[in-house]
Amino acid sequence: MGRSPCCDENNLKKGPWTPEEDQKLTDHIQKHGHGSWRALPKLAGLRRCGKSCRLRWTNYLRPDIKRGKFSSEEENSILHLHSILGNKWSTIASHLPGRTDNEIKNYWNTHLKKRLIQMGIDPMTHQPKTDLISCLPQLISLANLKELLQHTQLTQNLQLLNLFQQPGAITNYYNPKLATNLMPNNQEQNPYFSSNYLQEVGDQERVEMSNFFPVENNGGSQQLQQQITFINNVKTNGDDDQQVVGQCQMGLMSDKSESATWNHLPSLVDNSGSNHTNSQENSSGGGPVVSSNYWPEFLFEDSFLDENLKEIC
């Protein structure tokens, strides 16, 4: 502690390396090995500090460095390892031959992190955020219904959101072979719901969570059932190539109806832009697949809410 930075010593050179410096460093290490990094600059005839030489060698000049774009396999590995290890760049780099920790760190900060954020994934926790956020207007719109507000459902809806934001609630979105795209990863009974269950039908897996609450209507009372469904469609494209596309739907149902028909809301609308649709992401080699959908704005208009409330109640 308290040592002055080595590059401050003897007016040593800083900044970008010249081809001549690179050549001197490479020649020296190939002939003698790096030995003591601190002693190396003098021996190699460089006006650099040992630390700078080491960095230049390990991050750029080393002969076994793989340069060029990261493959989708490498991207998936980084995402997977980062979800486990966090910002342990050197450990992550040890699993990717030819890649340096600095390169991986840069790639994470400039590409992967932004991509996760765009997709609504918290890059630190690797938990989805966008779908929760997209649920929020819907939940709020429901809460805005006078009847629901009267029965303080907003509180319960916010508890629901909070539940899905808990660490570990949703995992493995990046792994195209694991059908846990948007689903809670444990099947334990959810305390915020009166019922929830998992079912598998063909290539589809779904988790349904239901919640019942009373509604006063024209002097009478009835039960409304609120259901949120997480659906994973597992598509098989070839030998071993599976992709998972997640959906989240929410519906209301009245207990007055004998047939108990669901009043499911319209399908989510993709808002990821034409260049970032799930299908394009998939076709590029099985990259992360996470829904970035939202409910259309008309859902929140008074006329729509009035109409649907009549149908339900």
Add this chain to the structure above:
DNA sequence: AATACCCGCAACCGCCACTCG
């Protein structure tokens, strides 16, 4: 054509862990 802005990446900085005398 000029300027502003954005983005990617190489390099730096400070801290920590390990080694060795």
Add this chain to the structure above:
DNA sequence: GCGAGTGGCGGTTGCGGGTAT
């Protein structure tokens, strides 16, 4: 056991090229 020296790691900066206005 202790402290100095060294290597390594992760966060951050700033330059240069590309793009938008």
